Amino acid sequence: MKIVTISREFGSGGRELGKRLAQQLGFAYCDREIVAAVARKSELSEEYAARAGEQAPGFPLTFRRTLSLPAGQQPGMKVLLAQREVLKELAARGEDCVIVGRGADVVLAEYRPLNLFVYAAPEAKLRRCRERAPEGEQLAGRELSRRIRQVDAGRAQYYRLISGRTWGQKEHYHLCVNTTGLNLKSVAPWAAGFVQSWFREEGSL
DSSP states (O other): OOEEEEEEOTTSOHHHHHHHHHHHHTOEEESHHHHHHHHHHHTSOHHHHHHHTTSOOSOOTTHHHHOOOOTTOOHHHHHHHHHHHHHHHHHHTTOOEEEESTTHHHHTGGGOOEEEEEEOOHHHHHHHHHHHSOTTOOOOHHHHHHHHHHHHHHHHHHHHHHHSSOTTOGGGOSEEEEOTTOOHHHHHHHHHHHHHHHHHHHHHO
16 A cells, blocks of 8 residues: 655645646545545534644644543544544555645554655745635735745644644655646656655565
8 A cells, every 4th residue: 555645835736736646646635535534523514624634723742642532622622533533544445545734644654655745935825825716715915925824834733733743844754845836737747756666665675
């Protein structure tokens, strides 16, 4: 079984690259099914599960060691625990897959996944967010920049919560991709080539 995880800055195109990479490799792309399963397990809405799935719920960092849930748990913690369970169940299926976000590189470390980090320059992330914003939801540049920083800060806090490590620090990933100025349709084939080579080398160890 081969697992590729993609951590990404908001607006960097990490989700799109994940989809294209899965297509190139013939792997399953796991995203909405994770959100749906987490929502069912936590008995919360899919919208909330999607939003809370990469945001730290403000709980002590000992969570990653104890995995215990105290009485009166907050919804964010329910999502985090359900998400960990769903990711483990997904990996146990033994299917080659690409998983975007959710700290999958940490949660599934025992499966030796290949871990990517996707990032981009601030102006490139602004442009991508504007291009993909739903009609009528265009934000002013300053407000959009604030939103991007807010989402990335939440992802960084979540990553530290589950791992004790710094999100985006290159030592934690096998490949870091700067998508600034790149066409992701063109990036996917060479990224797929890297993935295939990496797993071949892993298999020969």
